[in-house]
Amino acid sequence: MGIIENKRIDEKLYFRKLDSGLNIYFMPRKGYMQKYAIFATDYGSNDNHFIPIGEREPIKVPAGVAHFLEHKLFEDEEMDIFDRFSRLGTNVNAYTNANQTAYLCSTTANFYESLQLLIKFVQNPYFTDSNVEKEKGIIEQEIRMYEDSPNWRVYSNCLNGMYVDHPVRIDIAGTVESIQDIDKEVLYQCYNTFYNPSNMVLFIAGDLSFERIVDIVEGTERKDLRKGIEEISRVYPNEPVGIQKQYIEDRLATSIPLFSIGIKDNNLNMMNRELVHKDLVTNILLEILFGDSSEFYNDLYGKGLVDNSFTSYFTGKVDYGYSLVLGQSNEPDRVFDKVLKHIKATKKTGISGEAFRRIKNKNMGGFLMGLNSLSLISSYFIDNYFEGFLFIDVLDILDSIEIGDVNARLVDDIDEETMVLSVVNPMS
């Protein structure tokens, strides 16, 4: 067992690696009523081309398998999982994104039993032809719900425009057509490959005892799974530097055009502190360029070109990354032009030291306040963990950032040639 402490934020992280290869992390939160557990695998919708465990040749699976699998793990031969959690007074849920699938439960009572149940159901898949078939109708409705969301569509089309071959361009849930090809065999194949304990992590937060947590997990986890499996071999296409399409337009029932400007990042293959550093630097940069306190935003707002839905952020993973500037406007083309000009102009002048100091301050406060929420802590943890970093030290990296880092990132990596504009216009 080990303990990592960060005195500055007054938090500790306990950890332990079990013989099965599973890593457990625990953050004590004194005085919290809720107790939170998240059991996640380093497997998301992007992992659709890989060599299954015990085989030699890579296979391609239909779009939407990781998400489908997440739904189906809630199936069990003997018990109704939702029912069992409900009887304990525990909320259970799950999510799939491009890189991870996570199962979480939160409760104010009966935590240890809930934890047991969480481990059990995630480690014991039960797929049958009929239960797989049944899920297709439910997921079809989920996909249709997203199809009707202008915010989702403008984002998803933007990814589609930026990426040529990378699977991040495909919707997480797949399409109504692609999910028809999913059957129990492919689900087992993906499950056996990606749900090995060594590819997973368990994170827990709350007013709890770590010894007891470890005991429960050790006593509950499956012992028959292959130990210490070799690195999973995933096949990623060679994504070109350039973009697929510079302008993507769609129509939906919406009141005003929505836009998403994407800037593809080609400075990739970082891990650990380097990746987190890049992430923080880029987000500070975007905030300085386009944030609520920027001259740029206030000028466009005053002209009625954008409103307070205008926002920007950077998402960076090992093998892809992008900056987004999004909002709603009656003239998305003009906003795009102005964004482009603003980037070019700032590359020449550099960012101001005063703005840098303010935004850095803001980010420190924002990180501290984020620590209030157990669900936010958990998703931070999982995100950073699979990138090889423990989020408890984010503030230290933030501290180390200098204005030169931000200017360098702007000049070296923000490439106007990789900018795309996605617009969703009202129906008529």
Next chain:
Amino acid sequence: MALNCDRIEIDKGIALNLIPTDKFKSNILSFYFTLPLDRREVTSNALLPLVLRQGTRELTTSLKIQRRLEDLYGCNLSVSVDKKGETHAIRFTIEGPKNSYIGDSNYIKGMIGLLKSIIYDPYLEDGTFSQRYIEQEKEILKRLIEGKINDKRRYAIYRCIEEMCRDEKFGLYPLGYIEDLEDIEARTLYEHYMKLLYRAPLEIFYVGDYDDELKQFMIDDLRFAKDDLIQNERELISKGSQTKNMVYEDMDINQGKLVIGYRTGIPYEDDLYNGLMVASDILGGGPTSKLFRNVREAESLAYYIGTSIYRYKSIMMIDAGIDFDDFERVIEIIRCQIDAMKSGIFTNEDIDISKKSIKASMESIHDSAFLISEYFFSKVLTNDSRSLEESIRDVEKVTRDEIMEASNDMNVDTIYFLRHSGDGGMDNGNY
């Protein structure tokens, strides 16, 4: 660990509610002004905080306000207008990291001062609001109002309530109406602002750590002489259905949105209201509820389906996202499940699960400073003197008979279906 609230009447119509806790990394301060929901005022109420956020006497632009917030280690400022039953609540909130993380003991006072100046000391030109800010924010509000169609699920619920409560204040849209925006100008909005400051009851909530010095500071600093206070009235609750409406609306969408509104007529003051909470949860509260099991799990007809109750008006809404063709099938299942509730076809296990679920969500209020403020505010609005533990115990005491009795009070009022264009025009009819 019980939540304590030290409630101090610091001036006529102004209560300061102090909730001490040291478990969060931040402190939060909220002002809630309340006015009766009124068609003639909702739009002004919604516009006011947007305009106030544009500038203070000292910080004359929103840019300057934003930069001050960033200097204060990224304090969050948020404003909202919300419908609490037939009361319109106008909220101003500031939240910032605790002094101890920043090493500046005066930090909290800077935060309080900033929020106060946004509310009480706005940027004025010739003794009234800036016409430019007004016009700019009218356009923003217009977009927000028009934007209600963007989230189809919320839009459908709002529309069902609007149809159902057409002749009641509760049917009003909290952000107001585009046609009412035109008449608002600097002078009229300023008059309305004076009414809010001087006549609207105000509840102030502070959740975080404080000492006697800070407490006294707040008591002295947050006073304001109000006069001729406006009283918010208790909502009218009706038992039977009012309209018996069936409303279809068309939009270019891929998934239909079904919303059914029920009247229960069980006021929150009544013990039976606890029975209604449990009944609604058994019916559509979570993944083990009757509707989720039967509509989603058994027949794969929906991704989401659930119930929610609106405390102040004692109405219940069921909403689901479904295929256009499954409309009648889903309605039929819902009808059967409600009938089952009425005749007591639910297990003791169901009751137990729902009670635990309600308990867990009430207990989790403890873990969010914002929810703590909202919780104590709702207690003020409903004159509820029970502690959170007592409220939980009241839910735990609910009997099978009470659940059946509450279920028998669920009367369908309005069925609303948002469907794909081309399936027929907008046709509203009685049934």
